[in-house]
Amino acid sequence: MEGTRRVPLESTETMSTQIGIPTLNRRLVRESERVRVRELLLVVLLSVTILLPVLAYVWQNVEWIQIGYRIEKLKTQRDRLVEARHRLELETASLESLARIERVSVDQLGLAPPPDDMVVLMDRKGLDPDPATASSRIADSRGRGNPQRGADGRILEAN
Numbered sequence: 447m448e449g450t451r452r453v454p455l456e457s458t459e460t461m462s463t464q465i466g467i468p469t470l471n472r473r474l475v476r477e478s479e480r481v482r483v484r485e486l487l488l489v490v491l492l493s494v495t496i497l498l499p500v501l502a503y504v505w506q507n508v509e510w511i512q513i514g515y516r517i518e519k520l521k522t523q524r525d526r527l528v529e530a531r532h533r534l535e536l537e538t539a540s541l542e543s544l545a546r547i548e549r550v551s552v553d554q555l556g557l558a559p560p561p562d563d564m565v566v567l568m569d570r571k572g573l574d575p576d577p578a579t580a581s582s583r584i585a586d587s588r589g590r591g592n593p594q595r596g597a598d599g600r601i602l603e604a605n
Contacts, residue, residue, distance in 0.1 A: 540546065551557040
């Protein structure tokens with residue numbers, strides 16, 4: 447743009463009259479910017495008012511579909527776990543089978559059933575799971591009477 451030069455505008459002239467273009471729209475009055483801003487705000491508010499519910503509806507449907515996929519995935523996982531649990535229960539039952547235990551003890555470990563004169567049957571009522579009363583019963587059976595106990599509850603040695 448070296449060949450062009452700037453010409454200062456005089457107050458009565460417009461750019462179009464300086465260039466030589468006739469001005470046809472001299473009588474048009476430009477509207478106030480406030481009116482245009484107000485119209486723009488009205489259009490934006492109406493657009494938001496219409497688009498916001500549409501976007502909420504679309505978002506809700508997308509979430510609904512994703513949750514449906516998640517439910518199906520969890521159902522499939524649950525079915526696999528139920529099947530695995532069933533298989534493990536069958537395996538546990540077969541491993542706990544008394545016939546299998548006897549076969550393994552005889553074949554692999556070389557154990558044999560005890561002779562009849564070695565088997566001692568005990569009364570379960572005489573067994574006491576409480577260690578304090580069991581130890582006192584042991585002491586009674588040895589003829590010592592009730593054993594002496596310390597502050598912590600341990601049986602003290604009799605001298």
